[in-house]
Amino acid sequence: MSSPEPFESSQFLVLKDCLARRLLSCSDTLEPPSSSSEPELDDFSAYLAHEVWPTLPEAFRRASYETRSTLPDDLDSIPLNSTPGSFIDTLVSYGIAPDADAAQMFLRKVLADYASDACAPPPVWSSTRTKECEICEREIPLTYHHLIPRATHTKVLKKNLHPTSMLNSVAWLCRPCHTVVHQIATNEELARGYYSVSLLLGREDIQRWGKYASKQRFGVRRG
Ligand SMILES: [Zn+2]
Ligand SMILES: [Zn+2]
Known part of the structure; x- marks a missing residue:
């Protein structure tokens, strides 16, 4: 193969x-x-x-x-x-x-x-909004993450890596999960290899983090 x-x-x-x-x-x-x-x-x-x-x-x-x-x-x-x-x-x-x-x-x-x-029409990003974070599944305030980070758009189009209609696809993530996503990969790596929620969830480190985060209470610091 x-x-x-x-x-x-x-x-x-x-x-x-x-x-x-x-x-x-x-x-x-x-x-x-x-x-x-x-x-x-x-x-x-x-x-x-x-x-x-x-x-x-x-x-x-x-x-x-x-x-x-x-x-x-x-x-x-x-x-x-x-x-x-x-x-x-x-x-x-x-x-x-x-x-x-x-x-x-x-x-x-x-x-x-x-x-x-x-050739399917692009998803309208506001309509993809979820109630739960797409990584830790907690119902807490969410941010949106550009699955193909904006800083890479010019390069992505020049190299024909993704069609224009994909550029605005987003994942809805809580702030801690959003931060983790940007820690595990550079913008370029995200654009090339992790441009969908399922690709992100395929990573072992994201799975481990998601499992951990799902058990954390939001807002109140204990102890
Ligand atoms: Zn989360
Ligand atoms: Zn982001």
């Missing part, structure tokens, strides 16, 4: 998720990739996404809410003749698709999912 470094854009991860969802929905009728346990589905979808990503049209790889008009109306008209043999052979040998034509059909369905996910 190749390393995921070269493709870390939001769009690449959207494609990988779409592949994983389609693979999951195949696995009850067909032989699953080996077992449907999570890390394997993760590896399998990452592998397939890496194989096919470089062969997709540029407009597709940059698809976002802002660029949605650059995608063809009829997605079936997109030529898939450059789909790598490795992608097709893998689907066939794992029983996901009976033959090459079916593998192309599978890819078309994934691309349709991808186009609609990647």
Whole structure:
């Protein structure tokens, strides 16, 4: 399996998720990739996404809410003749698709999912407001944290790391949790690797902190 470094854009991860969802929905009728346990589905979808990503049209790889008009109306008209043999052979040998034509059909369905996910309107940040801190789950006064810190926006856009529509996504965090987030990573690291609440919660140090903070009373200092 190749390393995921070269493709870390939001769009690449959207494609990988779409592949994983389609693979999951195949696995009850067909032989699953080996077992449907999570890390394997993760590896399998990452592998397939890496194989096919470089062969997709540029407009597709940059698809976002802002660029949605650059995608063809009829997605079936997109030529898939450059789909790598490795992608097709893998689907066939794992029983996901009976033959090459079916593998192309599978890819078309994934691309349709991808186009609609990647071009979805951005969440309006004020409507994502939660009652509880998204890390420690306490119901205490919250601040908002720009998941892609504002100081990185120019660089992020220049490097095409995230579409403009992602720039204003926020997490609602209590002050102590917000401080911790900025202590564990630089703005650049946050923008590259921790631009969603679930990515933040995937870190062991954040989990440990969240568990600790959830038990702390707010406001009153005891002892
Ligand atoms: Zn908190
Ligand atoms: Zn912040």
